[in-house]
Amino acid sequence: MATLKTQAAARQILDMNAFDAGAHEGNLNPLLARRMANAGAAAVLFYREPIEVVSAKGSWMTAANGTRYLDFYNNVPSIGHTHPRVVAAVADQIARLNINTRYLNSVVDLYMDALKATFSPELSNVVLSCSGSEANDLAVRIAGATSGGIGIIVSENAYHGNTSIISDISPSGRKSRKLPDHVVTVAAPSGPGQSASVEDAFDADMKRAIAELERRGHTVSAFVCDSIFSSDGVYADPRGFMRKAIDTLRKAGGLYVADEVQPGFARTGDAFWGFARHDVRPDIVTMGKPMGNGFPMAGLVTRPELLERFCEDTGYFSTFGGNPVAAAAGMAVLDVIREENLQENALRQGNYIKARLADLASKDERIADVRGAGLFLGIELCRPGQKDRPDAEVASSVINGLKDRGVLIGAAGRYGTTLKVRPPLSLSEEEADIFVDRLADTLADLKLS
Ligand SMILES: Cc1ncc(COP(=O)(O)O)c(C=O)c1O
Secondary structure, X not given: OOOOOOOOOOOOHHHOOEOOHHHHOOOOOHHHHHHXXXXXXXXXXXXXXXXXXXXXXXXXXXXXXXXXXXXXXXXXXXXXXXXXXXXXXXXXXXXXXXXXXXXXXXXXXHHHHHHHOOOOOOOOEEEEEOOHHHHHHHHHHHHHHHXXXXXXXXXXXXXXXXXXXXXXXXXXHOOOOOOOOOEEEEOOOOOOOOOOOHHHHHHHHHHHHHHHHHHOOOOEEEEEEOOOOOOOOOOOOOXXXXXXXXXXXHHOOOEEEEEOOOOOOOOOOOOOOHHHHHOOOOOEEEEOHHHHEOEOOEEEEEOHHHHHHHHHXXXXXXXOOOOHHHHHHHHHHHHHHHHOOHHHHHHHHHHHHHHHHHHHHHHOOOEEEEEEEOOEEEEEEEOOOOOOOEOHHHHHHHHHHHHHOOEEOEEEOOOOOEEEEOOOOXXXXXXXXXXXXXXXXXXXXXXXX
């Protein structure tokens, strides 16, 4: 049984639910020892006891020992692990041609047309890359060329990727939490003690952040924001709360970069893109993770004049970005989301899980809050009677308890106290029930010190 103690230290994103080799005092099984020897200090593994996985299908992953796990962790294989349409598209295209974008190829242009059709018409230029980090890196550079400034605003616990520029604007990726002078944060739109409406409070914080950048002598260049605030702990409501703050940003000359790496591609259920929930118009939208259902691909869309300004000085080319195999994978993803009604399914199953969790919360006061949209939910966990003090050890014990019961799930939030619910969009009601039932079993079995 787990013994819990309250923990209030901020956690780096890579520390969430991470394997701690130090705790094993050199007593590692051969697979773990080999990984640690190969990857060294950069090795990052999930769970107190990492899992060796060998195959996956739909919402399920299978371990080497035959154990099947329901995958609520992973929003990359978003239309379901090893979806046959993606497998066929990639296999067919890689057997035919794979080349860079300096050649004309209709697979690539058909894909860019289809992707653009999911946005409003002014976002008519596409740049394809290989990772969300690269897409955000380019977005920040485009914003800099447009605004003439370098000041960046992000949310307090944001993660936007791993390049040098983007590590500087990813507070949750930094163990020290120290940010460079040109980066200022705004609070995630929630929490006790806010007297104004969420929209007004968020706008006031944006004004403060802009003033702080100016006080430091920096022109505001961009607000880079994941509209579901996933690494901050998942905050989706109330709808529209970002609108005023984005207006304020624009008046100060800043660009709004919507990082859709997490909420994009229909996950929030009510719209194809997360920012649409707030009725705001980004200048640049970046995307990645679910874009190729596991085939590495990412990119951004923007207005032509922004890209023109940036390309006057630099230009942009990526050897692998936007190759025909990636485009074939991406097209299969768009087709399957539409044909299998996965956006509607995300909304239906998300609402179903939310209702079942609300019922569970009414009987178990360790569930402090349930929030989010579609199949992107956050469950805040605490000790009994301490709703205002979410507890990382409770969350960590629930995560490992769920794993022991065959369900994989991760943590989010500054202190790692939020369970992040992100199953494939193809989730069935039966699978949703398995998750909630096993969460209830795990909580029932959890002993608090
Ligand atoms: C919101 C967000 N943006 C960007 C990234 C970076 O994407 P990638 O790991 O593909 O570089 C991540 C990765 O977790 C992310 O969560």
